[in-house]
Structure formats: C-alpha cells, structure tokens
Amino acid sequence: xxxxxxxxxxxxxxxxxxxxxxxxxxxxxxxxxxxxxxxxxxxxxxxxxxxxxxxxxxxxxxxxxxxxxxxxxxxxxxxxxxxxxxxxxxxxxxxxxxxxxxxxxxxxxxxxxxxxxxxxxxxxxxxxxxxxxxxxxxxxxxxxxxxxxxxxxxxxxxxxxxxxxxxxxxxxxxxxxxxxxxxxxxxxxxxxxxxxxxxxxxxxxxxxxxxxxxxxxxxxxxxxxxxxxxxx
Amino acid sequence: xxxxxxxxxxxxxxxxxxxxxxxxxxxxxxxxxxxxxxxxxxxxxxxxxxxxxxxxxxxxxxxxxxxxxxxxxxxxxxxxxxxxxxxxxxxxxxxxxxxxxxxxxxxxxxxxxxxxxxxxxxxxxxxxxxxxxxxxxxxxxxxxxxxxxxxxxxxxxxxxxxxxxxxxxxxxxxxxxxxxxxxxxxxxxxxxxxxxxxxxxxxxxxxxxxxxxxxxxxxxxxxxxxxxxxxxxxxxxxxxxxxxxxxxxxxxxxxxxxxxxxxxxxxxxxxxxxxxxxxxxxxxxxxxxxxxxxxxxxxxxxxxxxxxxxxxxxxxxxxxxxxxxxxxxxxxxxxxxxxxxxxxxxxxxxxxxxxxxxxxxxxxxxxxxxxxxxxxxxxxxxxxxxxxxxxxxxxxxxxxxxxxxxxxxxxxxxxxxxxxxxxxxxxxxxxxxxxxxxxxxxxxxxxxxxxxxxxxxxxxxxxxxxxxxxxxxxxxxxxxxxxxxxxxxxxxxxxxxxxxxxxxxxxxxxxxxxxxxxxxxxxxxxxxxxxxxxxxxxxxxxxxxxxxxxxxxxxxxxxxxxxxxxxxxxxxxxxxxxxxxxxxxxxxxxxxxxxxxxxxxxxxxxxxxxxxxxxxx
Numbered sequence: 025x026x027x028x029x030x031x032x033x034x035x036x037x038x039x040x041x042x043x044x045x046x047x048x049x050x051x052x053x054x055x056x057x058x059x060x061x062x063x064x065x066x067x068x069x070x071x072x073x074x075x076x077x078x079x080x081x082x083x084x085x086x087x088x089x090x091x092x093x094x095x096x097x098x099x100x101x102x103x104x105x106x107x108x109x110x111x112x113x114x115x116x117x118x119x120x121x122x123x124x125x126x127x128x129x130x131x132x133x134x135x136x137x138x139x140x141x142x143x144x145x146x147x148x149x150x151x152x153x154x155x156x157x158x159x160x161x162x163x164x165x166x167x168x169x170x171x172x173x174x175x176x177x178x179x180x181x182x183x184x185x186x187x188x189x190x191x192x193x194x195x196x197x198x199x200x201x202x203x204x205x206x207x208x209x210x211x212x213x214x215x216x217x218x219x220x221x222x223x224x225x226x227x228x229x230x231x232x233x234x235x236x237x238x239x240x241x242x243x244x245x246x247x248x249x250x251x252x253x254x255x256x
Numbered sequence: 257x258x259x260x261x262x263x264x265x266x267x268x269x270x271x272x273x274x275x276x277x278x279x280x281x282x283x284x285x286x287x288x289x290x291x292x293x294x295x296x297x298x299x300x301x302x303x304x305x306x307x308x309x310x311x312x313x314x315x316x317x318x319x320x321x322x323x324x325x326x327x328x329x330x331x332x333x334x335x336x337x338x339x340x341x342x343x344x345x346x347x348x349x350x351x352x353x354x355x356x357x358x359x360x361x362x363x364x365x366x367x368x369x370x371x372x373x374x375x376x377x378x379x380x381x382x383x384x385x386x387x388x389x390x391x392x393x394x395x396x397x398x399x400x401x402x403x404x405x406x407x408x409x410x411x412x413x414x415x416x417x418x419x420x421x422x423x424x425x426x427x428x429x430x431x432x433x434x435x436x437x438x439x440x441x442x443x444x445x446x447x448x449x450x451x452x453x454x455x456x457x458x459x460x461x462x463x464x465x466x467x468x469x470x471x472x473x474x475x476x477x478x479x480x481x482x483x484x485x486x487x488x489x490x491x492x493x494x495x496x497x498x499x500x501x502x503x504x505x506x507x508x509x510x511x512x513x514x515x516x517x518x519x520x521x522x523x524x525x526x527x528x529x530x531x532x533x534x535x536x537x538x539x540x541x542x543x544x545x546x547x548x549x550x551x552x553x554x555x556x557x558x559x560x561x562x563x564x565x566x567x568x569x570x571x572x573x574x575x576x577x578x579x580x581x582x583x584x585x586x587x588x589x590x591x592x593x594x595x596x597x598x599x600x601x602x603x604x605x606x607x608x609x610x611x612x613x614x615x616x617x618x619x620x621x622x623x624x625x626x627x628x629x630x631x632x633x634x635x636x637x638x639x640x641x642x643x644x645x646x647x648x649x650x651x652x653x654x655x656x657x658x659x660x661x662x663x664x665x666x667x668x669x670x671x672x673x674x675x676x677x678x679x680x681x682x683x684x685x686x687x688x689x690x691x692x693x694x695x696x697x698x699x700x701x702x703x704x705x706x707x708x709x710x711x712x713x714x715x716x717x718x719x720x721x722x723x724x725x726x727x728x729x730x731x732x733x734x735x736x737x738x739x740x741x742x743x744x745x746x747x748x749x750x751x752x753x754x755x756x757x758x759x760x761x762x763x764x765x766x767x768x769x770x771x772x773x774x775x776x777x778x779x780x781x782x783x784x785x786x787x788x789x790x791x792x793x794x795x796x797x798x799x800x801x802x803x804x805x806x807x808x809x810x811x812x813x814x815x816x817x818x819x820x821x822x823x824x825x826x827x828x829x830x831x832x833x834x835x836x837x838x839x840x841x842x843x844x845x846x847x848x849x850x851x852x853x854x855x856x857x858x859x860x861x862x863x864x865x866x867x868x869x870x871x872x873x
Binding site for chain 1: 268279557559
C-alpha cells in the first residue's frame with residue numbers, strides 16, 4: 025500500500041544531506057512502529073522514495089516521499105505517528121494513499137517554487153522595476169557548471185514560469201521547471217540576477233526556501249498526491 | 257549569547273555543517289534555570305568520532321537523568337569551522353543550547369587517546385579560556401576529565417582542575433552535587449577543589465607535587481589522601497545504562513545501537529592497557545541485555561545492534577544471547593553484529609549465525625608471529641587455532657580475512673617477523689585451496705595484514721619496557737612490506753612517528769605537559785589525522801623542552817617510582833613485576849575466568865568481584 029507524504033525540512037535540519045534525511049526518515053518509521061514494507065534479498069531495507077533532492081542549506085516547505093505499508097493505517101494516524109517520531113524540524117503535513125502503480129515522485133514532479141531573500145533595502149531599491157525589465161527579456165542566458173563535464177550555455181527564460189516579489193520583504197518567488205525535463209537551480213537564478221542588476225547581490229543558498237513541489241497541468245500546479253495526478 | 261544561532265547562517269561555507277547543528281533525535285535540551293548545575297561534555301575529536309564513543313553517551317544521559325543537572329555536548333571543530341568561528345570572533349559553543357562554553361559550571365573532557373590531547377588545549381583556547389588551570393579565573397567553568405587514558409593523568413595535570421579516575425557511573429553525580437553544594441556556600445575554586453578531592457576517585461593535581469629528590473607525587477599538605485583509588489561499578493545489571501541514545505543525522509563511525517555486554521577482560525595480554533585497567537570483568541545478564549535492547553531499538557529506530565565489550569565472545573552466555581537476539585529481531589529486519597572475535601572456531605561459528613547473509617570480512621588478532629612471542633605477551637592463541645578459525649570462515653563463505661599483528665614487542669627477533677609472513681601466507685593458501693575445491697561461487701581470497709607498533713602503557717606488565725627506535729620500526733615495516741607482496745595479500749601499517757609520540761605521552765609525567773603545550777602552540781592538533789599530523793612540530797617541542805626522544809621511550813628501571821604511582825587501579829605493582837618477569841621466561845598466565853585467581857589483587861583491593869553470569873561456583 026503506497027502512501028505519499030508531504031513534509032517540511034526546516035531550518036534546524038537544513039544542513040543535513042539527502043542521504044542523511046533518508047536515514048532519518050527510515051529510523052522514524054521504525055520508531056513510529058508503522059508496518060512498513062522492506063525490500064527482499066540479502067540486505068533488506070525499508071522501501072522509501074524521496075522526490076528531487078533539496079540542496080544542503082535550503083529549507084523545504086513542501087517536500088515529498090513515498091512509503092509502502094503492509095496494511096492500511098488511517099492517513100491522519102500516519103501523520104500523527106510520524107510526527108511523534110521525527111525530530112521537530114522535520115514535520116509531516118499530509119499523507120495520502122496513492123495507487124500502487126503511480127509514477128514515482130522524481131518522474132512526475134516537474135515544477136518547484138523557490139523563494140529567495142535577496143536581502144536588500146526595500147526602500148532604496150525599486151525591485152518591481154527590475155522585475156519588469158527581467159520579464160521583458162527574451163532570453164536569460166547563464167553558464168551551467170557541470171560535474172566532470174564542460175560548462176554549458178543555457179537559457180533559463182522558458183523554464184521560468186512566474187516571478188513575484190513580496191510586498192514587504194526583499195523576497196522573490198520563482199515558479200520554475202524542475203526535474204529531468206529541465207531543471208533550474210536556485211543558484212543560477214541568483215547568479216542571473218546578480219550579473220544583470222547591480223543592486224541585486226549574490227546571496228548564499230541559505231537564503232533560499234523551496235516553497236513547494238508540484239505537477240504542472242496546464243496553468244494549474246497540483247500536489248503530487250492530488251487525485252488528478254495519481255489517476256492518470 | 258547564542259553562538260549556534262549566530263553561526264548557523266554561515267555554516268554553508270564549511271564541510272560537514274551537520275557536525276555543528278545538534279537537534280538530533282533524543283538530544284536533550286533542558287531549560288537553563290537557576291536550580292540546575294550546567295555541565296558540558298567535550299570530546300577532543302570531531303563529531304562523528306565522539307558520537308561513536310560509548311563512554312560519553314553514558315555520562316551524557318546519566319547526568320541528564322537527574323533533574324538538577326543539565327548536560328550538553330561539544331566536539332573539536334574541524335579546522336574550517338575553527339577558522340569560521342575565529343573570523344567571526346565567536347567562541348566554541350555547545351550543540352544543545354548553543355551557548356558558549358564559559359557559560360557552563362563544569363566542562364568535562366572525555367579522554368580516549370593520547371594523541372588527541374592537543375585538541376583538549378585547542379578546545380580550551382577556542383572557549384576563550386586559559387590553557388593552564390592556574391591562569392583560569394573564578395568564573396571559568398571547572399575543568400574535569402576522565403576516560404580510558406586517565407590512569408596516567410600527569411601529562412595533562414597542569415591543564416585540568418580535576419580528574420576522575422575510573423568508571424564514573426556511580427560517583428559522578430555525587431561529585432556534581434557536592435560541587436553544587438559548595439557553590440551555594442560561595443567557596444572559591446581553590447577551596448572547592450580541596451573539598452572535592454575528598455571524594456573517592458577524584459584527583460586534583462594541584463594538590464600534589466614532587467617533593468625533594470624523590471620522584472613520587474605527594475600531597476602538598478596534610479589531610480589530603482595520598483593514593484587515588486580507581487572507581488568501579490560493582491554490578492553491571494544494576495549500573496545505569498542509557499536506552500534513549502541520541503541518533504545522529506550524520507553517518508558516524510559506529511552508526512548503530514550499542515549494547516555493552518560486559519566490561520573488562522580476563523585474558524591478561526601483557527601489552528593491553530584496557531585489559532589491565534578495566535578489571536575485574538563484569539557481565540550483564542541475558543535478561544538485562546534483552547530488555548535493554550528492546551528499549552534501545554524502540555527509542556532509536558536503529559536497524560542494527562552491536563554487542564560490544566573488550567572481548568565479546570568471552571561472555572559466558574554469548575551463545576544464548578546471540579540466539580535470543582536472532583530469534584527476536586530477525587523478523588524485524590534488525591541485524592546484529594559482534595565487536596570482537598577470538599581467534600577460534602567457536603567465534604567463527606557464532607559469527608556465522610549472526611551474519612547469515614552479508615559476509616564481508618572477519619578480523620582475527622594473533623598479535624605475534626611465533627608461539628614463543630605469543631607466550632611472551634601472554635596471548636593464548638596457537639597457530640592451529642588461527643588456521644582452524646580461517647578454515648571454517650572460508651568454508652562458510654567469507655573471503656576476506658584481516659589479521660592484526662604487532663611489531664616492536666619485547667624480545668622480538670627476525671623469526672617473529674618471519675612468522676607473521678608465514679602465517680599470513682598460510683591463511684591465504686588455506687583460502688585459495690578451499691575456493692578451488694568448492695562448488696559454491698566465492699570471491700577472490702584476500703588477506704589483509706594490519707601491523708601496529710607496540711606501545712608500552714602504564715599499568716601493564718610492559719610499562720617498564722622500551723620502544724624500538726624509529727629506524728628499527730621502519731626496518732621491520734620494510735621487511736614486512738617486501739615479504740607481504742603478491743596477489744591476495746595486503747599490508748597496512750601505522751605511522752612510526754605517531755606511535756613513538758603516543759608512547760612518549762602514554763608514559764609521560766608532568767614535564768610531558770610542557771611538550772604537549774609547546775607542540776600545540778606551534779600548531780599541533782588533530783594529530784591522529786594523517787593530513788594534520790606533523791611529527792617535526794613534536795620533535796622540536798621535545799628538543800625545546802630539553803628532552804631526548806630516546807630517553808622518553810627507553811627502558812624504565814623496575815625500582816624507579818613511576819609517574820602514575822599515586823593512582824591505584826587495584827592491580828598491584830608486585831603482580832605487574834611478576835608478569836614482567838614471567839614474560840621474559842616465556843611463561844604464560846592463565847585466564848582468571850576459569851576459577852583460577854592470578855592474584856592481580858583487583859577484586860580484593862577494590863572490594864568488587866569478578867562477575868561472571870554463567871558461573872555457578
């Protein structure tokens with residue numbers, strides 16, 4: 025029985041890696057005494073699948089993982105039991121059973137919203153004007169650094185779906201493509217702005233929050249356990 | 257000041273930031289209220305090493321189990337973190353409250369390895385405290401230390417206010433309560449230390465000095481005890497053992513539930529400090545172990561539990577215990593591991609039961625290459641034992657065997673080194689033979705020979721013995737390297753400089769403290785880390801303090817008063833001398849487990865008994 029779970033990874037654990045997060049969840053499932061499914065074979069381990077990794081240093085407010093249970097336990101109870109068994113900086117928000125053959129998180133999640141705190145003085149900088157200028161551009165080219173491969177030129181423009189700025193804070197919200205069919209890295213957004221606008225300083229990844237992970241259906245952003253997503 | 261909060265936004269700049277955040281499952285964050293004594297445990301190495309150390313965990317949870325005591329943790333920051341703290345003018349802090357170390361009443365160091373002593377000085381410095389006790393002020397925390405290497409406290413004497421000698425479980429709470437009581441009465445630090453020194457096992461080094469021409473450390477005044485007795489837990493079943501262990505995020509060295517099944521070892525190997533200082537052997541009962549394991553697994557969620565002790569297989573109920581564990585936990589996908597195997601068939605059979613599937617490697621420690629030398633060191637293992645053990649290991653599917661040996665042992669000759677080569681090659685042959693004649697698929701046989709250098713340690717029969725010179729050590733290592741070549745053989749060795757300096761500190765006296773301080777001032781820290789160890793800093797420090805390495809690692813006259821003679825581990829010097837003499841006539845001493853007291857006097861002297869559960873006598 026596959027259950028898809030939404031959680032947040034908060035500031036107190038933002039420096040733990042993807043693998044460390046997986047171990048933490050595995051142990052929490054044991055502590056919660058949930059009837060979890062284990063892999064067969066020589067070295068059985070808990071069946072657990074996370075979505076796209078969150079970079080070390082970033083907070084995530086709408087992250088997901090899939091778990092397999094041997095018997096059905098009420099969704100709300102799964103949330104309560106896991107929250108009792110997780111460090112307080114990892115919070116389960118919602119859990120929903122999904123069909124056994126549903127596509128994996130990594131395969132269907134294609135959109136992410138990042139908020140970036142650029143840490144400038146709102147009174148001194150006309151950020152809406154900067155945004156207007158940015159949106160008028162047909163191309164936002166960056167140089168993508170790749171591990172063990174040559175750098176590559178890349179246009180971010182078609183992968184940025186929406187940008188909004190908070191009214192009171194120097195915080196920008198970027199809705200962008202994520203995953204295998206085109207991935208925008210927050211560090212590249214920061215760099216792209218910094219290179220083009222003097223007043224936007226380069227900020228570290230700890231200023232970024234991944235606000236949510238979605239499946240894009242037309243103009244709609246759906247959560248990966250939404251019925252429209254898991255049915256198809 | 258909350259340092260942790262201040263530095264948190266900058267941790268992305270360094271490696272492994274999760275070392276410095278705390279917030280783990282089961283970490284204890286107590287409120288800072290006036291009624292509590294605030295203590296912080298400091299481990300002089302990085303987080304992932306410290307968090308693998310059982311002793312520190314026991315003390316952490318024990319202290320926190322008392323309402324009026326709060327206990328937090330700190331570790332040596334890696335050099336990048338040290339720089340980050342310094343760049344931002346921030347002191348070292350505790351992982352729980354994030355407060356600076358100076359906010360605490362008591363700072364307690366875990367002593368586990370001589371070559372981490374420079375890290376102790378570094379932690380004091382990063383905490384904005386003076387290195388030497390006499391230079392610290394009334395407001396600084398009381399600096400205490402205890403642990404595996406505390407039995408010779410002298411090399412650290414000027415830096416530590418108070419040592420705790422022996423097993424802390426029973427007396428540490430009493431010590432802290434007395435501190436609280438004295439603090440309420442507004443005692444000065446000096447007055448306080450004088451009072452605390454009255455507690456059993458407590459040693460305040462500033463109350464002792466070397467008088468006249470005698471080498472014996474003696475009390476500076478009347479009314480101060482002249483011998484400090486090691487403290488021991490009488491009954492492990494009744495002793496405190498934590499169940500709600502902290503579960504680190506980081507993949508630490510020993511990332512599993514740990515269950516100490518016994519303490520002490522009865523084998524009496526003459527080089528082994530732990531085997532002598534943790535006497536007498538005491539076992540936990542099967543019932544107690546099973547109930548502890550249940551609680552630990554429930555509270556931690558670990559998928560693996562390790563049974564540890566100096567010699568796990570020696571536990572009188574080890575078969576029943578492992579069987580019960582397997583019956584109980586296999587269905588929950590919890591695996592079991594044993595920490596130390598004896599060189600025999602029995603151990604392999606046991607390992608076979610435990611590791612039904614994942615057969616990676618097995619480790620055996622014959623320690624020396626000939627029966628003669630094994631008699632000298634009282635390692636009761638024969639060549640046949642080893643070959644039987646590896647035969648049964650290879651037959652059961654293991655393909656990698658690791659063998660531990662030592663070089664530089666007293667009376668060692670070329671023959672003994674040849675013996676190491678012969679044994680390693682024989683083990684390889686046995687493996688190849690079995691692999692050729694089996695129908696099962698078996699990976700290529702691999703024999704890893706790991707050779708360390710003998711280091712004489714206090715309170716062992718070899719405490720008077722010299723170490724070989726650096727040239728001699730290198731010569732021996734070269735011989736082994738040249739002769740342990742070839743397919744299936746792997747040879748690894750210890751840095752000779754590191755071993756020699758460990759030897760210097762292990763048997764050091766108060767003058768050794770000067771060497772440690774000089775080395776630290778010239779940049780020595782993380783000495784046990786290959787990429788950080790700079791032997792020349794140490795050799796210069798030895799010279800600067802007018803010492804000669806040869807003297808510091810040389811023979812010690814049997815009649816000389818030793819720097820640790822004011823510490824009583826319960827083992828009589830008479831016994832150690834007898835063992836020393838027996839070693840040179842190649843006489844072995846029996847295991848005292850089999851109802852044969854060897855008269856080391858521990859049981860008699862400390863008023864405790866050998867506690868073997870399966871013993872019906």
